[in-house]
Amino acid sequence: MTSASSLSVLGRASRAVGASRGTAWASAPMIFAYIVLAFWILVLLAVQWIAPFEPLAAVGTRLSAPSAAHWFGTDSLGRDVLSRTLYGARESLPIALGAILGAVVVGCGLGAIAGFFGGAVDAVIMRVADITMAFPAILLAMAVAAGLGPGLGNALIAIIAVWWPIYARLTRGQVLSIKQREHVEAATAIGSGRWRTLAKHILPHSTTPILVNATMDLGQIILLVASLSFLGLGALPPSPEWGAMITDGSKNFYQPWIAAAPGLAMVTVTLAVNFLGDGLRDALDVKARRK
């Protein structure tokens, strides 16, 4: 979120220096992103054939260092760290995707209503959004997750509760500007109802910036999910979720390989997603960004 206000400036500059749209799809960072994401999608779909061992089974000597049999060693229960990391993708990534999707749906829904109908509805929704954004995000997520009890599902709810206002603001801004366009007036003139106008003639025109922003936020969300798990508020043992595995690693400080694999996995995914977000922004030439 810290990079938020810098992005409009970045977008402006990259156009100023002539980043052409065609090459933006095939720049080196984008190609890195495609390869990494393709790898993880493959893992998500076919992990049972790719992973050398079962994620929850003790298959080696406890705390053994990386070897030919166990590329990333074994953990304190003798489980294979590499296999757990690969299976961990099935825990971490769907939750992150679900959280961003939930935040987009809730945020865009409320933001569209606020922007389209205006008045008291707008005031109430946007004040709640302001207050939520004044809340330290990780703290609010921690409080919600702690109160609901640990578990990935609750972490998902907690993250949606924290992240929706960003999309509410973004969508509201979009709707306010699109509402003034002539095709909306035309639709109203030929008798399109208000909800129909909103759904058919306004929202479809605001999807690009929302898509770009969601991609750029996904990396942050992946880190937030893992942070909650790391603090014991997300996935529970023996789940191979990446944040939870790093907690495990922190308890075995002198066996760094336990935390190495999930950490590397997370870094590759967030880096790829951040590259993808930057690339999409350049390729689709989106200048709008909140704040």
Place this chain on the structure above:
Amino acid sequence: MTRFVLKRIAVMPLLLLGVVTIAFVISRLLPANPIAAIVGQRNLGNEAIVAAAERKWGLDQPLIVQYFNYIGNLFRGDLGTSFVTKSPVLSDLADRLPATLELALMALVIGAVGGVILGVVSASRKDKFADHLSRLFALVGSSLPIFWTGLLFLFVFYAQLGIAPSPGRLSSRVVPPPHVTGFYTVDALVAGNPALFWDAFSHLLLPAFIMGWGLMGTISRLVRASMLDELGADYVRTVRAKGVSEGQLMRGHVLRNSLTPVVTVLGFAFGALLMGAVLVETIFSWNGIGSYAVEATRALDYPAINGVSLLGGAVFLLANLATDVTYAVVDPRVRLV
């Protein structure tokens, strides 16, 4: 300008009231029961103890009464009493805030200085190797899970290489300086103890770098973009035509104009750093607000959670206000209304 600031300050209590209300609602509507944190798991079956504890902490009152009691107490400067430490939340926060502030300020300095340097290098060597390298370094910083980086750095620099000190604010068996500001580095200097200053300072570096790295990325991208923007401006051509050297042009003209946008992120950044503190303090056994928040959430210590939320909200709002005002001061084109 003065009117703008006064107006913003006037709205702040309302927003903070909102923050507190949300924190309160969340803490009371969620299914988890804090009574276990108060009486201990063992006594949960004992109805007399549970009832006595509920009465003592006011948890037997209707929710709305609890809420107004809490708000009323807030206005008297009473943030409630922590279920866990059994001491007033306000004094807990006051005890722990300096540790976090010291860390966050150090991180802010590292992030800002490093970010500007990287940004300048990038912009003046655009599309060359140095540019790619510094952009990669910056992006990696914002893609890293800081609790993992913390572990990794501790393992490499403390356990393996032995060049970084142990986690914590001071080496073990080192006595903290007498309390003046609560910043160990400052207090050590006040006490005239350079060895102690160095100990406290060296303990700050690693966690502060990890917190500042992400910020470095944000700032360097911003500086790069705005310098490249400036380089296209008409006055740059004029300056070049006068025969001024490239270095002089960068330092004397372009960089100065490019730093304005950096001010806008520093406020947000400070708020974000305080949040990063939650994770970094856990890894580095740092006795600050972040680790207090983690302990409070784990124990469902609601008065403490609400207190930290209030503090975090206040810091966020003040940082935003300071940002807007600074922006108007450094850039006369900005008019605050």
